[in-house]
Amino acid sequence: MKQTLSENIQAYNAKQNEEEKAVCELLAQEINKYLPEAENKIWHAHPVWFLEGKPVAGYSKLKAGIRLMFWSGAGFYEAQLKPGSGKFKDASVCYTTATQVNTDDLKRWLEKSRHIQWDYKNLIRRKGKLERLG
Known part of the structure; x- marks a missing residue:
């Protein structure tokens, strides 16, 4: 089932300057192409794609550019992806x-x-301990 890009994400992309908009539109197109079953929406003010209710990919505008983030990306072991703070x-x-x-x-x-997904849904119940799903 191919998801269309939500109007809110389209509006988010349209607000960016020309170069940032090009990055956002390319990322949205590719994410929709390769995760056609994913729900997409604005979540915590940024475009995010969800599989079965779990956030998996999204992007946001930073001073340094457009940051593409994967919620479980540290487990991908990809040199180009820089791990976050270490807590997640x-x-x-x-x-x-x-x-x-x-x-x-x-x-x-x-x-x-x-x-490769981690159980963020039960993070509080597990007192901050993340467990891998699947």
Whole structure:
């Protein structure tokens, strides 16, 4: 089932400057292409894609550029993805131009996001301890 891009994400992308908009639109197109069953919406003010209610990928505008983040990306073991703070299993990469986006890498990361997931839903119940799903 192919999801269409939510109007809120389209509006988010349209608000960016020309280069950032190109990055956002490319990321949205590729994420929808390789995760067609994923729900997409604005979550915590940023575009996010969910598989079975779990956030897996999203992007946000930072001063350094557009940050593409994977909630379980630290478990992908990909050199281009930089781990977050260490408390969670997120990892990300930042783009300033659409030409920096390697769609082959993105496709591989999105495929990994299907199979490598951590249970953020029960984080509080487990007193901050993350467990891998699947």
